[in-house]
Amino acid sequence: MDLIGRDIPLIDGKEKATGRMVFTADINRPGMLYGMVLRSPYPHARIVQIDDSRAWKQPGVRAIITGKNRQFPFYSVAGQKVLDEQLLATDKVHFIGDEVAVVAATDRDTAAEALRLIKVEYEQLPPVFDPLSAMADGVPLVHQSQASNIPYRMEFSRGDINEGFAKSEVIVEETFNVGHQYQGYLEPHAAVAECDISGRVTLWLPMQSPTLGRITYAAALGIPENKIRIVQMPIGGGFGGKLEYKLHALCALLAKETGQPVKMVNTRAEDFQAGLPRVPMQIKMKLGVRSDGTLAAKESEIIADSGAYVNYSHGILLSACHRHDNLYRLQNIHTKGYLVYTNKVPTGCFRGFGNPQVHFALESILDMAADRLGMDPAELRLRNATQTGDVTVHGWQVLSCGLSDCINQSTNGAGWQAKRLTEIKPDTKDQVEKKAGQEALQEARYAKGIGLACCLHVSGNRTFLPYFDGASCRITVNEQGMAIVFVGETDLGQGARTTFAQIAAHELGLPITDVMVTLVDTDINPHGLGTFGDRATTLGGNAVRLAAADARRQILAIAAEETGSTAEKLVINDGIITGEAGIRLSLAEIAQLALSQLAGGHICGQGVYIPPDVTAVHPDTKYGNISCSYPFVAQVAEVEVDRWTGRVKVNRIVAAHDVGKVINPLLANGQVDGAVAQGIGYTLMEDMGIANGKVSNKTFSDYNMPRITDMPEIKSILVESNDPNGPYGAKGLAEPALTPTAAAIANAIYNAVGVRITELPVTAEKVFRALKERFGCP
Amino acid sequence: MRQMLKVTVNGYPWEGLVKSDQSLLDFLRDELGLTGAKKGCDGGECGACVVLLDGRAVNSCLIPVLDVNNCEVRTIEGLQDEQTNQLQDAFVSVGAVQCGFCTPGMIVAARALLAEVHNPGEEEIREAMVGHLCRCTGYTRIAAAIKLAASRINPETAGPER
Ligand code: FES
Ligand code: FES
Numbered sequence: 001m002d003l004i005g006r007d008i009p010l011i012d013g014k015e016k017a018t019g020r021m022v023f024t025a026d027i028n029r030p031g032m033l034y035g036m037v038l039r040s041p042y043p044h045a046r047i048v049q050i051d052d053s054r055a056w057k058q059p060g061v062r063a064i065i066t067g068k069n070r071q072f073p074f075y076s077v078a079g080q081k082v083l084d085e086q087l088l089a090t091d092k093v094h095f096i097g098d099e100v101a102v103v104a105a106t107d108r109d110t111a112a113e114a115l116r117l118i119k120v121e122y123e124q125l126p127p128v129f130d131p132l133s134a135m136a137d138g139v140p141l142v143h144q145s146q147a148s149n150i151p152y153r154m155e156f157s158r159g160d161i162n163e164g165f166a167k168s169e170v171i172v173e174e175t176f177n178v179g180h181q182y183q184g185y186l187e188p189h190a191a192v193a194e195c196d197i198s199g200r201v202t203l204w205l206p207m208q209s210p211t212l213g214r215i216t217y218a219a220a221l222g223i224p225e226n227k228i229r230i231v232q233m234p235i236g237g238g239f240g241g242k243l244e245y246k247l248h249a250l251c252a253l254l255a256k257e258t259g260q261p262v263k264m265v266n267t268r269a270e271d272f273q274a275g276l277p278r279v280p281m282q283i284k285m286k287l288g289v290r291s292d293g294t295l296a297a298k299e300s301e302i303i304a305d306s307g308a309y310v311n312y313s314h315g316i317l318l319s320a321c322h323r324h325d326n327l328y329r330l331q332n333i334h335t336k337g338y339l340v341y342t343n344k345v346p347t348g349c350f351r352g353f354g355n356p357q358v359h360f361a362l363e364s365i366l367d368m369a370a371d372r373l374g375m376d377p378a379e380l381r382l383r384n385a386t387q388t389g390d391v392t393v394h395g396w397q398v399l400s401c402g403l404s405d406c407i408n409q410s411t412n413g414a415g416w417q418a419k420r421l422t423e424i425k426p427d428t429k430d431q432v433e434k435k436a437g438q439e440a441l442q443e444a445r446y447a448k449g450i451g452l453a454c455c456l457h458v459s460g461n462r463t464f465l466p467y468f469d470g471a472s473c474r475i476t477v478n479e480q481g482m483a484i485v486f487v488g489e490t491d492l493g494q495g496a497r498t499t500f501a502q503i504a505a506h507e508l509g510l511p512i513t514d515v516m517v518t519l520v521d522t523d524i525n526p527h528g529l530g531t532f533g534d535r536a537t538t539l540g541g542n543a544v545r546l547a548a549a550d551a552r553r554q555i556l557a558i559a560a561e562e563t564g565s566t567a568e569k570l571v572i573n574d575g576i577i578t579g580e581a582g583i584r585l586s587l588a589e590i591a592q593l594a595l596s597q598l599a600g601g602h603i604c605g606q607g608v609y610i611p612p613d614v615t616a617v618h619p620d621t622k623y624g625n626i627s628c629s630y631p632f633v634a635q636v637a638e639v640e641v642d643r644w645t646g647r648v649k650v651n652r653i654v655a656a657h658d659v660g661k662v663i664n665p666l667l668a669n670g671q672v673d674g675a676v677a678q679g680i681g682y683t684l685m686e687d688m689g690i691a692n693g694k695v696s697n698k699t700f701s702d703y704n705m706p707r708i709t710d711m712p713e714i715k716s717i718l719v720e721s722n723d724p725n726g727p728y729g730a731k732g733l734a735e736p737a738l739t740p741t742a743a744a745i746a747n748a749i750y751n752a753v754g755v756r757i758t759e760l761p762v763t764a765e766k767v768f769r770a771l772k773e774r775f776g777c778p
Numbered sequence: 779m780r781q782m783l784k785v786t787v788n789g790y791p792w793e794g795l796v797k798s799d800q801s802l803l804d805f806l807r808d809e810l811g812l813t814g815a816k817k818g819c820d821g822g823e824c825g826a827c828v829v830l831l832d833g834r835a836v837n838s839c840l841i842p843v844l845d846v847n848n849c850e851v852r853t854i855e856g857l858q859d860e861q862t863n864q865l866q867d868a869f870v871s872v873g874a875v876q877c878g879f880c881t882p883g884m885i886v887a888a889r890a891l892l893a894e895v896h897n898p899g900e901e902e903i904r905e906a907m908v909g910h911l912c913r914c915t916g917y918t919r920i921a922a923a924i925k926l927a928a929s930r931i932n933p934e935t936a937g938p939e940r
Contacts, residue, residue: 013870016878017885019814019854026813109797184913186818186826186879236816236879237913268819493877493914670873673916700823700911708907708917 003506004728007666011498011512012234012491024190024206024233029261032192033062035254036111036264037247038101038118039274040093043343043693044127044140047089047120050101055117060110063257064118066101067091074145075219077244077311078212079465082151084143085309087220087249092125094142094308095343096693097274099246104254104262127343129693131305132282134340142308142341151306152314152339154321156622158393161288164297164332168288170372176285176361177759178742180688181278181681183350184705187236188266189275191248193255200227201252206235208243208490209530210520212465217249221256228252232520238492239678240349241276243312243532272698276348277688279316280305283361289369293383297332298325302358306339307346313339315464316347320354322622324362326392326630327403327456328384333393344693349532351678355457356739360760363453363743367750376420377747378411378452386456386632388721397613397625400731402658402721403454406634409717410656411452414636419450420751447641448651449752453743454634458627459732460538460725462616465529470610471539472526473547475504477603479595481575481588483508483551485517488528489540494734495667496536500544502664503727507548508555509572510587526606534732537663538629541727542609551605558594558603559585611725628725632658633736635676637744638712641752646768648749649712650680656717657737661729665718671734672716679741681706687761785846787812788856796843803827803838806853814854814882818911825910828883829853835890837909854882862889864927874923876914884910888924896932898924 015021052064067090074083089100101118105111128134128142134149142149165171192204207213210230218225235242247264254262266274281304288297302320306313321337370377385403386392411417463469473487485504491497497517505512518525528540555577556567563570563583570579577585594603611628618624636654641647653676662668685704689697697703722729742760750756755770780795787810796805803820806812806829815838818826822840829838830852865888868874875881884907891898891906898906903921912920929936 009870009873010875013875013878014866016875016881017866017869019882019885021878022813023816023879025817026807028811184911186824186877186911186913187816188818235877237877239913265817268821493879495876666873670876670915670919673918674876674914675916677916678913699821700819701821705911705913706917707911708920709904711917714916714918 003502003512004663006664008498008502008512008664009666010495011501021234023187023236024192024204025265027192027204027263029192029194032261032263033104033106033254033258034108034111035102035104035251035262036115037099037250037270038103038115039270040089040096040098040100042093042122042124043096044125045093045122046091046125047093047100048123049121051119055103055114058110058114058117060106061103061114062106062260063104063254064101064114065253065257073219073222075216078215080310080314082310084151087246087253095345097345098308099250102250102254104258127693129342129344131303131340131342134342135338142343149341150338151310151341152317154318154337154622155335157334159332161297161299161332161334165288167290168296169291170369171286171288172365172368172372173286174365174368174758176283176364178357178360179280179760180347180690181350181686182272182275182688182703183239183241183277185237185239185241188268188271189245189247190265191251192261192263193251194261195255195259199256200229201255202229202231203248203252204231204233205248206233206242207245207248208235208238208492208532210522211488211527211529213244213248214522216244217252220249221252230522232490234519235490235492239351240353240532243349269698272688272703273695274345276311276346278350279313279347279354279357281320281357283358285361285365287365287369289373293373293375293380295328295330295384298330300335302337304337304339305344305347306341307344308341309346310339311346311348313347316349316354318622320358322394323355323456323458324358326394326396327386327454329386329390330384331393344690345695351675352735352739353533355455355735356682356742359453359455359739360742360746363740364746364756364758367747368756378407378416381407381452381454395623395625396630398630399725400629400660400721400723401632402719403632403634405719406632406656406658407452407454409719410634410636410654413656413715413717414450414638414652414654416450416636419638445642445644447643447752449639449641449748449750451637451744451747451751452634453740453747455736455739456630456632457534457732457736457739459534459629459631460611461533461627462614463533464616467529468527469529470608471528471543473540473543473607474526475547475551475605477551477555477587477591479588479591481514481586481591483510483515485515485544486525487540487544488520488525488530489536490520490531492531494671496531496540498667499537499541499663503541503544504548507545508552510575514575534631534735537730538726538732539609539611541730543607545727546607546609547605550607551603554603554605555587555590558590558597562593629660629723629731631660631731631733631736633740635740635744637741637748639745639748639752641749641767643753643771646764646766646771648684648762648764648767650745652713652715653741654715654717655737656719657733658719658721659733660723660726660731661720662718663728663730668718668733669716672737673714675734675737676714676741677706677711679738680710682738683742683745683760684762781844783843783847786850788852798844800843801839802841802843802846802851805843806838812853812855816879816882818879825887826880826883828886830886830890833890833893835887854886857886857889861892861931864930865889865924868923868927872919872923872926874915874919880910880912884912884920891924892928892931896935897928
């Protein structure tokens, strides 16, 4: 059954389209209570006292827990060393939205009323909002237990930047600023928890990593890990935001307290206010390029705004500091990075993990250098592009690299040469009106431009986590001949279950309808860190492939014994085992035979995939081959800029992705579409409007995510570089597909109207202001 | 406060006391267990909660439940006709479904659109679906799915295959 490379629709698509898929908020358990969180209204304040006596009088209230009536251990997300979080604030609140108390009541209205009746006395403290000022000495500390507001800093060098800059023909320097971006999954955070008589909690959660969640929540609750079971629920969009989340542990807390099932669901406003949006960064970058276009030296300083807690932002900072260095053959580098606490919403993982932020800077500054050199930006990139077989400056072993192909195919696909204007039109409105009247005015008003940007990502990387980070899988075959796949990697909606089913069916010779892929249950599924870092297909896919091969061996051994043939002479196709002399058995028959031959045992294939030659980065130098494969991307944006208003419209994105090998084109292209849409939102539209620590855009009408009317044509090109480690050659796709979009659009804007916007989002006002600054009146 | 409500949901009459300040969405989900309509925002901004009210697509989170007295409500669970099936098949086959949280609302709205316009063009589709957020798919396939379903339901008026 050759299923690799085929368009296979989601195996759970019909369930979703009919509304039959049960999401967490849809769960109802007998006697279930409703839980809600009381959140801090202040960015920084001491909790003087909490009076919950009136709330307790509300009929229907079953539990009220605060940091004043309970002791909570300090904890962090799995393996992160700075323990800066508690389930509920004990002495201080650190941001508007910080969790102060939780309530469980018989229904939502009662819980909401109880929250209203809890009186918290605060003493406001001076807050810090701006990461740059938060770094200074003598400013208020976000966490009293820390020596400064900088929980993580890093610095590393390669080669000799002084020599590199000395040999440079042009040196460009710029500061870039990128803000918060909200994941905007349609399903708000939700949890259902239930505690058994032994004190063991079962949690039903839409989360990306049940394994990591169990570790973190056990630490947060101060209970052993084996007292928590996590059952993964379908995820209504994750994008990194649902890796782990405090609400889950709070729900467990209430279930333990009451002995009753508890459901908690964020309101959309809460989700905006206390989610874990993309880490904002200020990126200073200086790039030296030789006259022939060779990149000679780069110096960067990255200041990342962690918000109130570290969460995963230390990893995100590291990723921002050093992943992009491996995109081109650049040898002289010096980088400093700082993670800084502020009294704002804690930030975290979002598709790209620091890479979209820093690629906006890198890919913008490359175009600035190309401009100064008078070189085509595509040419500049091609000259320096990393190639298959390279060991990069940070020791990455690039076993497959389609970067040059991506650049060539995306630019060709977009008609780059013809569309790239060499001249901008600097005429002002008045001049144009005078010169040529209305018609020319319209023509001059809308300027078209085209821009390119590239990126890379990891796929199946070593994390900072101390746990086994390969992947494992178990496949059982039931008596009806159905294969059931258990794996530790989750489906976020991108279709991981379908891809796993496809791989299992391919290896086992089954129709895909005879394969089931379970959702993760930490009591049942083999260990797996879940889905992040583009690891699901690469690592999980390999584990499924190996487990299916193992199951296949077992099936054929039984069939051989039964028929007196040998396993080598038998084949499985469409669920039927055939061989010489008319041997013909169904998989169900074999499974039933196995049952009697093995005295009740069954066919059970196991697969463990350990990515080869991969190490965690060196803690100081950050050197090391961190991933078993690396995907590459080039995207070309075509834009139209209204020079009178500064409004930018994206007309088309041509996106070329080196995915190693396309396992399922339908799903792969779907990832590109969705990522590019999020990238356009990030670039042009999305702004949480955080001022004085307050998220002011916390509805979908204020926080502007792309709607159907905002979408341009997306032309997706999938490049196959056949990675030796990926299953069938495949590498990850979902994260890098968003990463270069911002820079591609910014470069296209520059190409259209000659202004360089260095701050995201690129609003019409910013473009208008820049046009005014550069050309006088528009 | 509780008040009497009489309503037909998915063809079945229902009568009883409801919380007077409840939304139609909460009534459907919490009282009737019809969880196909999703709560994405509770503020009329995402379209995940869309149901048919006397045949019209509405954001059920914005409708006070008492407003549907004597009305006919149809949710995704109650739409099992040919048109809906075609839409569901098309959504799945062209990849217009990813996480699926927005999908029931999209299907109901698309069903209402096709009841009015046999073969909607790009503009009509965009107009009908602008109230629906989808964070996963980038929308292009949603428009394609609606066109595909329409052309299968009404082949005689469909434009040329694209
Ligand atoms: S939940 Fe009703 S429009 Fe979002
Ligand atoms: S499919 Fe996830 S929001 Fe639309």
